[in-house]
Structure formats: C-alpha cells, structure tokens
Amino acid sequence: MELHVKFESNGETLAGVLFRPDNAQGKLPTVVCAGGWCYTKEIILPHIARIVNDGAVQVLAFDYAGFGESSGARRQHLDPWQQISDYRNALTYIESRDDVDPLRLGCLGISYSGGLVLILAAIDPRIKSVVSIVPVVDGFNNLRRAHDERCFADLQAGILQDRRGRVAGKEGKITMASQTRYEELSVWPFPRVNEVFMQDKESEAPLHEHWSTMESAELLLNYSVSPFLSRVINTNVMMIVAEGDYITAWDLEVQAFNQIRSQAKQLEILSGVSHMSLYSDRADTNIAAVRAKEWFS
Template sequence: MERQDVVFNANGVMLAGWLYRPPQAPPRHPLIVMSHGFSAVMAMGLADYAEAFARAGYGCLIYDHRNYGQSGGWPRHETDPWQQVEDMRAAVSFARTLPFVDRDRVGLWGTSYAGGHVLTVGALDKRVRCLVAQVPLVSGQRTFDSWVPADRRARFMERLLADRDRRAEGLPPGTTPAALPGSETEEWAKAVDRTGAYQNVVTLRSLELLRTYEPIAFVERIAPTPLLMVVADRDTQTPVAWQHEAFALAGEPKRLVSLPGRHYDPYMGLLSQSIDAALAWFAEHLK
C-alpha cells in the first residue's frame, strides 16, 4: 500500500501526518482520520491500525498533535484539548480536499485522549460520517482526580498556579513526566516506541487544561452519527465505568465492544480484536 508524508494547516500550525491509500483503490474512497492519546505520537503504533484499515479499502490520515512529534506548535509537549479538537476538525477539512477521497465518507478513529476528541467532534461536526472511540477519556476533571491522589492534590494545584506566574514572567513552561517509572503507561510506551520518538514529557499546563475538558457533555448530541466505543474492562487510566456512563447517554446507532484487559491492551495483546471491531463498524456505516 502507498504511504505518503503530508503536512496540513490546522488553525495556523502545520501538522505532520502519514496518508495511506488502499491498494487497488477506486477513484474515490472513504477515509478515516486517526489520532493518538495524551502525549503519544503517531509513530507509537498508529501505523498498525492504519495499515489494517487501508488493506480493507479505506484511506487513512494519521497525524501528530500540535506541539508533538513532527508537527509544529509551541509550547512543545503541551496538550490543549480544545486546540486538538479544532485540529481534528482541520484534519477532516484537509481530508475532504483530497481528490481521491469521497467527501461524504470521512470517519474518525481516536484512542484515549483522542477518543474523547472523537466524541466531541462527532457531536459538533456533522461532516463526519462514522465514529470509533477507543478507551476514550470522557471526563477530564474526574480523570485528573484519579491520577492525582487526594492527599497530594492541593500541593499539586499550587504547583500548577505557580507555573502560570512563571510563564507570565517569561520563564519556560514547567514540565513533568507523562509516564511515571513503573507505570502502565511506561510499560506501553517502551513496548510500542520502536523509533525512540517518544520524549515522555508534558507541560504542567497540560494537566490543568485536562481538568477543563468534559467530552461526556457532548455525547447526547452525537446521534444520528454512528458511534462505536471500544473499551477495556479493567481500564483504570480512563476508568471504564465512566466510559459505560457516556455510552448510555449516546443515541442510536451505537455499539459497545468490551475487551478483557487494561487501558493499553487494545494497542498490544488485543490489537487484532480492537482492529476487527473498528473494521466491522466501518464496514457497516462508512464503506
């Protein structure tokens, strides 16, 4: 299959991506816009999904979020959810300009943090035909509280506010590791970072911005766009109970696929199952 390096303008920042075309593609074919989680880059396993989707007849556009990987943007390693939502919509716009793409058959696939973006964009942008949200973040505030223990939260909040003051003084943004030693995230990053692209750092403001982001608030507005949620039944990174709560709010058509594992298992040991679930949904609603 053909893979092409591309760049496109997303709200004033040039984003880098890989564009896949299916073998023996018709003149116009459907395309899936794909993006990764909180601090991950596209080189960390997204090609596994894109290649499988392309073999099944779909074009795929995967890209690095602004401030990460090969994409532009500043501050580096800052995850702003609302900028990423707008960038996902810009990726949809770019895809619809491609001469070999059927403009009316553009889907979204996102995982973890970008799974939350799929829910949000799916509610806001009806140009999108079909949605797959894998182990999605649904509540930034609750996720932040689950990541930062209650006995450390007040002190951590002081650190976030002090970072605001330092930035106002012209000092560099404060940062913190995204994957802590011995964590599930570190285990996954070491397994999938085949090129050494992952730098394991986010700005402190990324965590403050996480607290402002609630994809669950948009779920009721997704229908009638078809929604598949792929969840892991032992997910504690973006706790699975909240994902079930979000799914219950969604209108039809929708489907929930529950896989037996932790948050990152759909990327690794359960990769073929997560790919098959997405392909079945795209075959039903995009192809």
C-alpha cells in the same frame, strides 16, 4: 500504501501519513485519527490503520501541532480544543483530495483522543462514523482516581504554582507517566504506562517525548465530553472499552456511552484486555482494530 502528507492548521504545518489499501482505485471513505497524551502518529495508529485498510477504508494519521514532525514553537502542549481544531483541519484537507469520498468521512481516537472524537461527532457534520477507544471522558474525575489523595493534592499544587510562574514567563513541565508514584510528579502515575511508552519510543516512535507542559494537566482537569454527548444524534458511534480499565476509568466511559443519543451506536467491552495491553500486545491491538474495521466498513 503509505503516503506522507502535510497540511495547514491554524498557521502550523501538520505532518501525516495516509494509509491507502493496496491496489485501491478511485475515491475511498476515509478515517482521520490522531493519538492521545503525548503520542506521535507512529504509536499504535499504523497498526490500526493497516487493519482498517482491509475494509477498503483509508486512514490519515497525523501529529498535532507541537508534536512529532508537525510544526509549532510551543512543544508538548495539549490543549484539547486546539487538538480538536487540528482534527477538523485534517478533515478539511482530506475532503479536498481526489482520492477521498468527501461524503464518507470518519474519525478514530484512542485514550485522550478517544474523547476528542466524541466531541467531534457532536460538532462537525461532515463526520459520519466514529470509533472511540478507551476514551478519557472526564479529566477531573479520571485524574482524581488515578492519583491517591496525596498525589492529587501535589498535582493541584504544582498546577497552581505553574499558573503563577506563567505570569512571569516561566512555563513548567510535567512527566507523562512516572516510574515511582511519590518521587516524581506526573499526569499518569502508572509505571506500566512509562514502561510501554519508553518501549514504543525505542522501537517505533523515536520522536515521542515523555513530558508535557504543566498547563496541559490544568486543561485536562477542566475537560469533559459530557456536555456534547446529547448532541450526537445522527452519527454512527462505536466505543471500545477495556474491562476493568483503571487508567481511563471504564465505568465513566460506559456512563458516557449511555449519554449518546444516536441510535446507531455500539459498545464493545473487551474482556482480558487492559488499557496498556492495547499498546504492548499486538493481539490485543488487533482485537480493537478489527472492531474498528468492521464498524467503518
């Protein structure tokens, strides 16, 4: 069963979909999830949610402020702390519902939001269990690897130019993923990312926009989950990593996992699965979703 809901977050109205197992009765453990870079709630999250439902767990997927069906005058702006606040306000909304067990709440994130839920595990005591899928854990080192030396210098120059322009009230934009590395500046310079997200936009996520504010890239460069990981002590944490993932740097992900102090943690390294095949190949999506279902169950 899918129920469309709305709730308030920092003066904005966020749109979500609550996926509840068919024929479920009473209060259920509930997982809150949102997407990664420029996602809307229709990208990959419903496929994961329906499998997690098989474990008698319901899932709320939502759009951040400024994305998809949610309100927000500043569109396509990714501020990690604003998005973390949206997650926390989603938790506040969900714990007030009569069909939710407020003592059994979890979070799931993928890619950029995979890092956000690790921070949430450290700062919000309501969260009992987390699944982090191919997370971004170190924005600077991740982007420095993703771009070669020339492209990274161009990215830094573009960010600086935008900062100067914002003083004069001119906000710049940047493509999410370019089809050509040198002809168009982008945050994620991988043609396959562009291809898959354009397919998703055509097939199931028409509100996806393939750009962000340039300031979003600046905030990403200064983003790291590392200072929070030692504070994750009493939360169940599963991290799902794609072996050889060069988009969000799987070795950085494993390093981050090892910094988590909780003894209730598990690392799943998926061989034969890539970062983008988690989106484009439903068999690979299902592998990650089943792991999440088992963990939350």
